[in-house]
Amino acid sequence: MDIFANLLLGLSVAVSPINLAWLFLGVMLGMVVGIIPGFGPAAALAVLLPVTFGMEPTGAVIMLAAIYYGSQYGGTITSILLNTPGESSTVAATFDGYPLAQQGRAGPALVMQAVASFVGGTLGVVLITVLAPLFSRLTRSFGPPEFFLLVMMGLLTLIVMVGGNWRYGVISALIGFALGTVGVDLETGNSRFTFGSAELIGGIDFIPIAIGLFGLGELYHAFYTGLHATGTGGIVQYQKERRFWPEVRDFAETKFALVRGSLLGFVIGVIPGAGATVASLMSYSVEKSASRTPEKFGKGAMAGLVGPEAANNAASSGAMVPLLTLGIPGSGATAVLLAAFVLWGLTPGPLLMAQKPEFAWGLIASMYLGNVALLALNVFAIPLFVQLVKLPYRVLAPAVILICTIGTYSVNGSIIETVLMFVAGVFGFYMKLYGFSPAALVLALVLGPLAEQSLRQSLTISRGSFAIFLERPMSLWIVGVTAAILALGVVMRRARRVI
């Protein structure tokens, strides 16, 4: 009953004309961000953060969250029509989406991906509605040991599950932690690694780093792979009039994939660090294993498109649970969302839902409406977004550099931060080139102060004994879940080699 009343309160906030306008703008921007390869939601959110400075907090966060989950919808369009994923989380959509388009079924593939995204996203929000208050109550007993372990769990999950060389992932996270120690130590007031610079006393702001790594770094890498030279000549054409709508058998064949993908995606999304990419790849693997015709996968199986699409959207909803109830982001994009919360004076954590119900529930309610808007946009406005897909990268890229640079400057009016963004961009390019993890770096930079503070507090409480991390029941649970995730990560790495 509480949930229903809270949801009604949230709806009353979300349906105000101004919040609806921000929501619609957010989903539109999310679609556009998803479509542009090499410009992910993390960079877009970081760049657009200063745009929200003049807005009311709830409207601002509703818009930013809509960009985040809207990008999951948009990224699939390029996967299906161009065989180029707009987001890493839509890579799985290229496996069967592009072959479907080549067989003349681009229309049904686009509509089915929209339906799958809608089902995954909406089921994810339903589960947030039910589970977030429970999580919130559960996590109120968390102390410093649990928070330290949760941060470690998030980072380890990100490193192990996303793939690549684990050593490079850990190095990336350690660099993030190191950057996070710059500035004044809050416990003792000592300056650390500031070299006498007044600009560094407050620490390194993660916004320029995030824009540099996810915006410029990705863009340079896209140039390195020749994305600007390939053009959009390979785009699959489709007809809006004939063979656009899916057939009944498409729905019949994929109904279980929809449910499986949604549930799997949500569970993975809740685990800090796992995220939409892992969810979609795992879902693809599950669907292939569960199928009676696994040989069709990779050649245009609708279940191979629908399952991962439902999963990545459910995961982006699931990622909101640790963000809202613990204040722990699981990816670069949710780390920027956390920064947005903090900017507006909202502290995500166990007490957020009790102390700011109109904000928390307004955001959750807006996600229901956002998914409906995205479904409508994806079915009826596809031609509009296809025109955007046709824009050549050589024209889009300078505009993206422009947005990144001016966006960074406008946060604090600092040219030093703009230089920092550029340096992070070059560093991010090399990280991407050599298999390091920019997401782990940003996450560690954001969570570093929390990790250090909770580690020092834990060891002070235990008088220097690390046994404190194994003595409390909740700590033990977190250690157990982390161990399970690590084991799953090892299994997934082996399975990925098979796929």
Add this chain to the structure above:
Amino acid sequence: MRAGFLAAILLVAGGYSYGAFADLSYLSSAGRLGPGFFPRIIGVSLMALCAYSLYADVRRGRAAEALSPFWRTVAAVAALSAAFVVLLDLIGGLLAMIAFMAAALAFLNRGRHLQNALLALVLPVGFYLLFKVWLNAAMPRGLLPLPF
């Protein structure tokens, strides 16, 4: 090149660790864990992992990866981005944006002079209006006494 990248991180990690051990105390004056506790753990771990990764790469004899044929484009775009950042402080936001777009499009979108000229003018003016006029966000003014 990967080894060079790892070696560069190792070098910086060495400097960071030196600072953590030399300048920051392990315990605070109150006898609690001090400002050097966490950086020491991070610095030593980073150095150890970089050194091991470097050793593993060298021992495996990983051949230098072939450079992409587009590396010159990356270098040119990075140089243009750097010049853009420098120009922001010199000639202000609007002019720097126009100059950057004109140069970047002339390099990347060759031969389409009219399209490039239009984009180099319309996009920067659009961004200027969005950030400066509508959002009242900070925009670099530059050294010249220009009205925008």
